[in-house]
Amino acid sequence: MRQLFSLLLLSLVALCFAPHASAADYHEQLVLRPLPLSALLASFNFRSNTTLSAFEAHNFRFFPRSLGQILQHAGTRELHLRFSLGRWDAESWGARPWEGAREGGTGVELWAWLEADTDEEADRKWRTLTNALSGLFCASLNFIDGTRTTRPVMSFQPEGNHPNSTMTNMHLLYGVLPHEVVCTENLTPFLKLLPCKGKAGIATLLDGHKLFDASWQSMAIDVRPVCPPGGECVLEMEQTIDMVLDIERSKRPRGNPIPRPPPAHELKCDTSKPYHSGDTCFPADYNANQDWSLSQIFGRTMKGTCPLTDPNVPPVCLQVPNSRGVYITGGATEKKNLDLVSRCYEIAPDTPEFEMVLPRPESNEESGQAAVVVQEVVKPETPLLYAERSFTGHGQEHGGVQTILRNPSPDTEVEFIYMETLPWFMRIYLHTIEARIEGQAGASKQDPLIQEVYYRPAVDRARGTQLEVRMRIPPASTVFLTYDFEKSILRYTEYPPDANRGFDVAAAVITILNPNPNPNATSPRFAAYNLRTTSLLCSLPTPDFSMPYNVIIFTSTAIALAFGGMFNIIVRRFVAANEGPEMTLTAVKERLRKRFGGFLQKYRGKADEKKSE
């Protein structure tokens, strides 16, 4: 991935100095990388630039107008929006694409730098921004309210170049919706922001069925101002879609997606087993699905190239060892890179369709030895850190969170910031936070793992907990970071109205710091690597709403009415001082007179007054 990134940077730098800046305003690229366990990582990257002056003048060319107006209205200087689904399997797939910088936790994640004079103004603008984006992307972003918004202190740094004058009154706000299910309705507006709208170029491969059947996928939108040295500042918008497809699953025809058992003669068996026979088959289809074509895995072929794209950037790149053969349609040319593990394809502008076929590697299958695998995929790069988070404990009163952090590097220590955004109903006990190295009893005093803690406690029903921990993990060791929390009891209206599966807790964000930051770099890359844990499901004590309701309503009504009335009349007896008067006609007359006599008198009085007048 690093090679890819350096490639992109190089091309970017090259583009910046190109005489025709307008040609470099938009480019797109798809990078395909087969992963172990018959998976395929597809990274789509779309980048469009607009000069800040054109942006200020509402002069939109490649930059989508709908988004641009929202950003201007909400005073947003830098925006990062993520839609993610599934989980990245770092054990098998290695390091994340883009060093983890273009992915979010499960659900929707949004952080932005807003220009505002006061916190209240920033909050107001943030509300405007979330509500507008909610409409634009068909996501429940408007539910990012005060309880879900935090202001991270250490974890995020602006990626763009901001003048020092605006830096002082920029506010970083961060919100996350872990329960949001990302689906096709989010993809459609995403594609609409592209200049070619998914009608040409690599975006034609983006099909909702395949994208959301992926084992992991992340859609990202990043908007930031970039000031190349010596050039004019531009507002850069980068749209990224990364997905990991299961090749076997993707190759199934869309009309028949059910994985029925294949006919017995199609099973790939390990013939070396002594018991192998016609009706006994030890499966050997592990790692077998390394042959695929673009149309098989994406369900369609690529429809030419986007005419607006920078012709200098090859639209499709493939990362397989150079030894593997690849078939492509005519009109495209292959360019192998010097690093021996990647190659790119340049497609002539008039090519109607582009298809690529990766045949099964010529392994020595005849010998029947699956173990002797020809180097058919690039060995994944080891990530800087593995992280896994889970709940501990059981019951509905207390719980704990345990994060297992493993530094695989044999000689480098890792320093990172661990950030948790917890909902208010998880009341954490900060004194229980503890980091210990596996195999050691307690936290060692002289070399503390936890170096700095930033903690902003929750306020019930108003804001969530924000916890940022700066840690350092020695080489080749595993650290358990644990803390306990208490579950609070919600009011009954605070439960969501739908089936209650629990409450999702947002993923923890881990930002690995650059070990030796270059002080005089123009854009200091603050984070070397980002990763996010999976989200958690926290179950709170939940009443069975219907039952007590029925029981209480029915029984209390029956008892109150029937029993109460009857009992009262039967039992109560009043004691009078003397016997009441008998009810006779004269008594009724008397009573009537008493009641209405007053009116009569008044009336008469009035009549008398009138008379006297």
Place this chain on the structure above:
Amino acid sequence: MPSVNFASILTSLRSRTYTTRLPLFTRGVLVAILAFWIAGIQSLWDVRAWGGLAPDQVGITTLYRLNTFPFIHLNIFHALMNALALAPLLERFESEHGTLTSLALFFGPLTTIPAFIYLFVEKFILRSNTSVMGASMWIFLLLGIEAIRTYRVNPYFVISTYNIPTWTSPLALLVVIAALVPSSSFLGHLSGLIVGYICGLGYLKFLAPPEKVLRWIEARLNLLGRLPYYISIDQKTYGRFGVLPSSGSPSRAGALRLRRDPRILKLPPYLSLLCILVGVVWLFLLPLDEYSRRTYISENALLPGQVHTYFGGSDQNVFRAYKHEVNSLVGKSNVEINDKLESIVKGLGLKAGRQNFTYRSAGRVYSGENLYAILQAPRGDATEAIVLVAAWENAKEELNRNGVALVLTLARYFKRWSLWSKDIIFLVTPDSIAGPQAWVDAYHDAHDSARVDSLPLKSGALQGAIAIDYAKEGRFESVHVVYDGVNGQLPNLDLINSVVSIAGGQMGMGVAIQEMWGHNDQYPDRLRTMLRGMLKQGLGLASGPHSSFIPYHVDAVTLQPFGDGWQDEMAMGRVVEGTFRSLNNLLEHLHQSFFFYLLMQRERFVSIGTYLPSAMLVAANFTIMAIALWVKSGQPESEAEPVKKEAGSTDSEEMTRPTVERDLFLPLGVVTLCQFLAVVPLYLFNHAPESMLTPTFTIFAIINTALPHALSHLLMTYYTPSAQQYQLIKSFSLLLLGMFLSSLATLNFSLAFLVGLLASPLTFMRPWPQSPAMRIACTVLLNAVAPTAVLVTAALAWHLDINTVLREAAFAWDVCGMYTPVVVWCVWWPAWLAGSVTVLGRPEVGKKKQKMT
């Protein structure tokens, strides 16, 4: 003058309870209602057709209907409710107006006028023909009178600034009864009420028979002298707007009197016996159709059996290969087995983890290594998981060859689907109890890290678990669902229902529960199933790999194929597939109130509301007796005194009758001692090594027989306890027993019921100072139901070694946290000990009396 009158009446009234106080006419009416109900039971003569007020039947010859209809009722409940409501009202009316007046009024105008109103409206205005009967018309009539009277004194009651006239309250009742009680006649009640109002306002006074005539009749016939409970015309002045017996101190005095009535204290033993009998009979009624219900799926999201299952075809070939692999591992060590299995599951692309555990119990070491693999939901986010368990050895220590091979094949099959919303964990444990227990404990971080390793890999919250126990070779016929958890906890019934509906309904195979291999759904089979279930629940032992999951609120069952039929391994796999698809549908954790039930057939169950009373009644018998003994111990020994004295004259004396001071120290000490002694057997049996269990038990059983004698002897030698102290010993011990058992009944119904039943003789034990024969008989009986004796008898009945029983109990206590030993040794045994001491006691009666006087 009136005050004297009041006093004499009140005192005489006080001497009678309410029922004996009912005046003559009221009695007559109640008896008539009862008589007509009895007459209505037979089918020869339709009383209801004869006497009901049917508008088109009323002619000049059938005018009797106008008077008979209040006595005739539809059914026993109708009669009972009306009689209950009528008695106090009519009693009051009669005691105000006198028996003769009531007779005249209620056989005359007060019945016929409403009847005529009803007939008129029904026949000529509504033009329908609804027959009415029952005394409720009278009730409303009397309520109307009372309401008007109340209105005169207290015209309004205030509800948040609204003044509501009190006379409207019967109207509200009228509406409520019309709404709530089916087939009640609104019109009939209304006509009664209207007449009641008119009567209450005094407009019907002219209808009352003249006093002079009544007085004359009364004097002539000497009715007051001849008839009991007769209320004379002269007595009627009492009560009317005066101080009445229902208000103020007289009633309290009545209650006090009631409490002091020696007959009350004779009641509790019978009441206790009744409780036990009703409790047992109740249990035996449960299998009837009227008391049990058909099962149904409460969680609609499960949709069991609604999906096609595709497991089969070439998966059979894979299964055979895995079976070969499993067979080749037989006899190898745990670690070697796991090495091989791990390479297979990793080959399938699953994440695998291992966990070591070592438990020590009764001198034995249970250790092993669990292997588990996580299939991460393809698009999921690791928040939830379901578990598929196969123990290498099942609970009977048979090799679970097919089960393990099936789990591997299913893992490969499930991996191909992308629809899983939850992770699937495949767990292979070396044994059926300790392995799953260690794994589940570690999954929830509730493990003791000295004995059980932490899990290297984890997933989300567990939502359900299925265990496969498939040791049987060859084809099978049906599936046996094992569902008992540790300590009698049960999985949600919806899970069992889903399995039953998938296996029985969709796959067409039989489903059995509680080892009832054949079940004809008749009463004996249902009862047997239920009792087996209760016994297992009561013992609280883990019955399979699923048992350990249930305490963590993870619903789990074990599926065991049995019988000879034509179902193969693939069919079993499809059952698991279908169940997993159902669990996969779950939006929320199974939460419906389906955790407490007794199954009596695979599709019949009893819910807690229906069965709980039986255990509660058994537990209540101890509490009743304990309270009775407490009350009794506070009274002087009444056997020596004449029971009943003249009414009226004893009143003041009884009010100030002295209570005896209770000597609490000794009884409390004895009961506390018994409770503390209970720690000894609990500790012994849970810590003795295996070889020492049988000797320990034998010695303990012998000591147990002698212990009551020794204790009793000690007591009598050093303290010479009185009868009261024995009563208190028994009272306290029974109170504790009742309290423990009734709270236990909500947690483990069966255990509470069984212990309650076995301890029920304790209720009736008392010292027999005069009769050594009875003392010996009681001692023998008590020794027959001693915990130790019951343990031996049960072991003999099931052909078990006592050593095995004790070892299993210790294992379950150490590993699974089973609390049955606590209940046996710390609840049942102390009560038994205290009971035995009581039986052997010989209180000194004479000495006691001296002390008292």
